[in-house]
Amino acid sequence: MAFIIPCFNHGRFVEEAVRSCLAQDGVETRVVVVDDGSDDGSTPAACDRCREIDPARVLVLHQANAGLPAARNAGARAAAEFAAGFEFVSFLDADDWVEPAFSRKLCAPLRAADPSHTSHAYCQETLVGLGSGVWRVPEWDPLLLLVTNLHPVTCIVRRKCFDEVGGFDETMRRGYEDWDLWLRFAERGWRGVRVPEPLFTWRRHSAETMIADAVSRHDELYGALVARHRALFDAHAVEVIRLANGLLRSGDAHWVDEDRRSILLTQLRAHVQDVYHECYALREQSSRDRESREAAERALADEIANTARVRAGYECKPALRLSRKLHGAVDALPRPLAAPLRSLLRAARRLAG
DSSP: OEOOOEEEOOOHHHHHHHHHTTOOOTOOOOEEEEEEEEOSSSSHHHHHHHHHHHHHTTEEEEEOOOOOHHHHHHHHHHHHHHTOOOOEEEEOOOEEEOTTTHHHHHHHHHSOOTTTTTTEEEEEEEEETOOSSSSSSOOOOTTGTTTSSSSSSSSSSEEHHHHHHHSSSSTTTTSSHHHHHHHHHHHTEEEEEEEEEEEEEEEEESSHHHHHHHTTTTHHHHHHHHHHHHHHHHHTTHHHHHHHHHHHHHTTOBBBBBOOOBBBHHHHHHHHHHHHHHHHHHHHHHHHHHHHHHHHHHHHHHHHHHHHHHHHHHTOOOOHHHHHHHHHHHTTTOOHHHHHHHHHHHHHHHOOO
């Protein structure tokens, strides 16, 4: 089993990704890291250090920046020799990681399936960092695949299938290159096998991601997919229209306003924004209250400390020590003798005042 890890300026994460691939339960693995022209001054060296983890199992390549699809293909070509004889390949981005059971649990159903009809196995995705939750990917459905991408690029692919379709389309540098690969599999009648467990983790560590950038160009990129697979879309056009319309209805996105946005979703987003602002205001108020409370606690602590200093000063005065000795001596006398002496001490205190 060969893992391909393309890396562009993600040197601070790449070692964790590599170690997760090497730590697979019960599956022999090799890792190819492809530094795709990183220019941050630190990532190329970080990639080289990955080889030191296990030189026999980790290969590091450096190339001029060619884009994500080309970097993955370069890694796959290198793995053909470095991991010769391995029938499966997996693509993992440098800032993500896989769970120890990833390979074992995805390879098992893929090996059990008919190799002439199954191209890959995929799993659920856990989102961390700026993302949260689990993407509970749907079962393989070639018709639904014409409407939306079904699963992340990190899965396990039969090497034979990957090579037969020519790998990733290297012209698709702006996104949806994985969706395009699944469509080419579907055109050949192959299908994916779903494992309904979260065995892969996607780390969102920035507001700007390749996925977000691709989604912002959805109309352009989806149009390119349709053009690339026109025969497939034409053959299922009516079914796709009905399915897409049904998905709009099930998502309460069927009714739109004048700017073609779902009325319910627009209202929901506005409500979420209101809740966010309210939570932010409460947090700010709580912070101010906390600062006021902490200031009061500091003032009280200062007052207690000052009182202790004043008392300590009085304790050091000879008159106070003498007074305490006299009172102690009087207290030790029998009551008949002690009473008149206490009266004398009170009279002396009044005269001193």
